[in-house]
Amino acid sequence: MSSTAVAHRLAELRWPSRGRIAAVAAWSVPPVVLATGIQALTAARVTEIGPLGLVSALPPRLYAALAALTVGFVVAVFRRGGAPRALLAAHVVVLVVLLFGAAPIIEPLPRLLPGWLHVGFADYIARTGETLPQLDARFSWPGFFALVAMATRAAGMPDAMPLLGWAPVAFNLLYVAAVFRLARATSSDVRTAWLAVWLFVPANWVGQDYFGPQALNYLFYLVLLTVLLVWFRPRAFDHAHRHAHRPLRDRLSRMIRLPAPPLLSASSGNPYGVTSLLGLMVVVVVVFAASTASHQLTPVAIAMSVALLVLVRQCRVRALPVLLGVMVVGHLSYFTVPYWSGHLDEIFGSLGNVLGVLNSGAVERVQGDATHQIVVLFRVELAAAVWGLAALGAWRRMRAGDNDPALVALAGAPFLLLSMQSYGGEILLRVYSFALPFMAVLVAAHLAPVRRPRRALVMLMAVVLSAALTGAFFIARYGNESFEQVRRGDLAAVDWLYAHAPAGTSFVAATSNVPWRSRHVERYRYSTVSDDDRPVAVSAVEDELRANPSAFLILSRGQYVFGESFLGKPPGWGSALEQQVIGSGRFRQVYANADARVYVLTKKGEIRGGNR
Template identity: 35%
Template sequence: MVRAARRPEGEVPAAPPAPPRTSLPVLAGLVAALLAGVALFWAPLRGVDLEALSGYGLIGVLPPATLAGAAVLVLTFMVTLALPRPYRLLLAVQIGVLIVSLHGVTLALEPIARFPTAWQTAGFIEYITRNETVSWDLDARFSTPGFFAFVAFAMKAVGQNDIEPILRWAPTVTNLMYLVPYVLILRVLRATWRAKWLAAWLFIAANWVGQDYLSPQAFAYLLYLYFVAILVNWFRHHDETTQRAGRRRTAATRERTGGVWRLYNWLFGPKDPGELPAPKVPVRERSILLFLLFFLLLAGTAAHQLTPFLMTAACAGLVLVRRCNLRGLPFIAGVVYAAWVSFMTVGYWSGRKGEIFGGLGKVFTNVQQSTGGRIGDQAGETQDIQMLRILIAVTVMALALVGLLRRRARGIDDRVALVLMLVPFSSFGLQNYGGEIALRIYFFMLPAACLLIAYLFFPAPFDAPAVRDPKVRLRLGRLRTGPRRHWPAVAAASVFALLLTGGFLAVRYGNERYEQVRPSDVTAFDVMLREHDGAIGVVWLSAENPDLAGGTPVMPWSYRSWERFTYSPVIADRNDPTDVSQIIQRLGEQGPGGFFVTTRSHEDFQVLSAGLAPEYGARMRRALASHPALRTVYADRDAAVFRLRNPPPEPVAQVPPPAGIGLRSSPWTPAGLIYLPVLLGVLLTRELRRLRVPPGELNRLRPLTVLAIPLFVSVLAVIVERFVIIQ
């Protein structure tokens, strides 16, 4: 292991010679290659035939020129990464082009915003805008309405009434916004500029999960990244010096050698921190940042169910490994999260305790339902895409582990990356999250995983061996600084980047045959609203038990007038698509507001995910259109709406009025509402006081600690009492 030589006390090391500048023709060639890649990628998209989509999704219809353009964009970035010095503007533009190309490719292919679930977001926002409140009994997501209310307010403030353009551009803009806090996280790490820029590039290319549409989870994830960025930038310990001794060996074991003790020294021996020394920040600025952290906790808790748990876990993990000195913040976060669940989401969890909390601790069951359980009866092509998703996720985790080990072999202790990598896996102990918990875990571990993969290719802690701070002794490992020593690593990273980009285009848009939304899909719901003034009972076809298959159609359902719609599934007769008797019967049960709706996207979903025959939808539509008891309300190639010619006058469903947040009380609730703000005030005051108290005088915090303990016990008792009493 090569170590930096000691210098006499007070001697300042000479600055390393600046890397040579790249010649202007080379830079001009890179810019020209970037423009050529953009032209190759986008120009052929005009001729793409989305009608030819198969179970492999968009990758099956993209022109070869577009794929070649994507390869050119990748290689252009990698060549820029191989230059002697960083050209930040060029690198930033290349990453921006990658975001627009990979995450915005459907902007050139589809006439309106994709992904049916994004249109449900529009429904929540429209409901809040129109009623200026929520309704807990319509959907569980109204229990965390912070994001919907924020977007509704912002749209009203700027006079924007059409949400469709926002839905279209949300994935691209969201990924651009993710980079800001991620760069803040990268700036505190002891790594080369190549590792940091590659990590930022990978963070975009590996994010195929599709959780970046206009949604609470995308918004809360952005808050999570800012939360972590503030913690690791401004609230780290100041004793994170290099060459920490690690776990000491006893006198009896200090002289022992052998494979076991070499492994022991590798794990617990002296290590340099993987983060740069913490900067000295004035107490006033840290106090303001603490309030900002508290605001991020409140906003994240009000916006999403899962993210505040991971905020709390990440903060606790950083505290445990001494990469955060806000020891009381995990308790504050936990109190906020538990109180919100107990007081503000009671309308959802009351009566559903078994459904909500039944997955607690069932780690293996949740893992199975999130991986193999998602494949089920899917068609062969769709199974291939699903298996490729699992393969990419496993590969990313495996390479991240190897990157972590390679850095540790060089004597570097990457605690921040390790915590951010491991914390999301604690979510497996919560619930299966509708079979998507594995996707959410992959999503939240990406910031750390991409960094560790970058370390696999560029593990050195510095770009040059010179050290500007004479008081810090550095162990640089086998740092190679000779000319062109980075080219093999860049070549290996280029191969991985090309494979990852191809995998992204395959798995991100692998379900595009049914995840695209056509204008007629939206029109079908508009037609139902025009046809009937009251409550509407929507009948839809499901090839499986809808309680197990998701319970809702794959359509832009309830994108507006949410409270007027109810949904009643009909289980498909797999043997005879022309038998529409069940549909007619179910329409009669809906009364005068009954409609049957089907779309091509929904029918394709039933074919690819549930195993219906490919011609099932077309045959069913013809049977519905020709049946004397039915009237075609709307029909084209993409969507159709039918209703009874003579619908029964009963039953007449009532449109439910807004029900609010659904607050409920228990005998101890009034006391809890008093104790809770007092407890949070005491805990915040304690943390603010800690920022001003010298390390050796922490006993001055004891009065606040003594005051907080009974308050904490009281609030916890009220929370438990509410879960027990309220049914």
């Protein structure tokens, strides 16, 4: 090697002297913000979580850190010549950690009780090697629970509880990687992809990323569509087809002033051989098979999206939707009989009833106390704002000649789910979630590509938009934290029950917000007295306990807050109920802590543990 070449190589290794300070400043933003943010979150107190959720406990330092991160990212992404990809990725990683790690850092226990239940399902499979489809419909799709059972036992762990708290952070880190690749495949400008990822993170407030089948299946959804978009799009742009004479379409285009330039992001060819593509198709089928075995809704969403991709001629494997449909129906026919044999009306009752589904997905969810209603309405408005911005972004891309039929099809495909069923009133959230990656790309179209004279204005827009989304994230995602958190006292009472109640005993609670069933799902009977907005009468509680042998009544603060905030029960109903329970003389307290108490009936109840 000549000395000139080596000198040139050495010069490359050094920072350019003029930009050295700027580079050091840019690279220092992510670690400094991460340290500041974690310090701020560690200092926050869980007791300050109020009716609006986590937002009231967050210190101003966190917002300042996030603002600095936003400015750092926007400056880097719009830098002339482009910033190093590792620098941009570091910003995104820090954003994910601070947004989705806020709850696990502040709260002492993992949030969201459905995740606890999933741990209990996996625990049952690990202990018995069987499923319980009669106990819960989710056991008809046991793939995720079986995987968790196998992995945790092979790893020597007693259960999956250690995975619960930080699962959202891990899942979202995987999501952003897939979303970046999706955005890159559907955008002609790399800035658009980075901005789409940056906007996706705070816009993904839906909360379907907790430890459960839907979180893993969302990754399957993203990866499967990524593979199809990157490797199975048409080989080359078919100019002849695009410019064929189509009177109606041409007239419409002229009417709404749509230009018809070529697709900037169309794939120009596929360098992979048949063997590689075959291998990728095997990946698609294996991932989809795992999806059908582990979740009810995601395979349907995937099949619909792929079908639309084929319809708009953006997927070369035209038979794929048929194959996917056959796999879904096959799994439903053979593996989920215990579920659908008694619930056909529940499954197909809403078919075509879009208004009914919308009603149960949006209108009926506006319940509970005034603060909870504000949070729900805020979520609806936020979703509508994202969709509106995405629609405008699609229009902008179309006007700029960068329209991509695949992107619009994938953003719209999840809305077809509205014609199927309400999915327990959650379907709108799921539609938002499935459409979000593509909506984010369309929203990013407002910011990139950018012309030089408008750079400062666009940067300002980017900062304002991402700051607004980040601020909204804390209310939309953590707005229910007053009852979605798990309190130590509630868990201690449940632990006491498991330690003292014999198998076969019934556990009775006033409402369903109790951290139980994370183990022993089959050993005890679990029942709740009232999950509606009416106050609970002590006679109803007594009847429930008398109907079960050796029943224990557990009353806890988590139930009271859930009843008031989510169910809309009158304020103070919990303490009033407890006063009635004590005053009736028919219950005896066998356990108590600051947050929870356990009672048994004095006449027929049997106390298996010591009094406290």
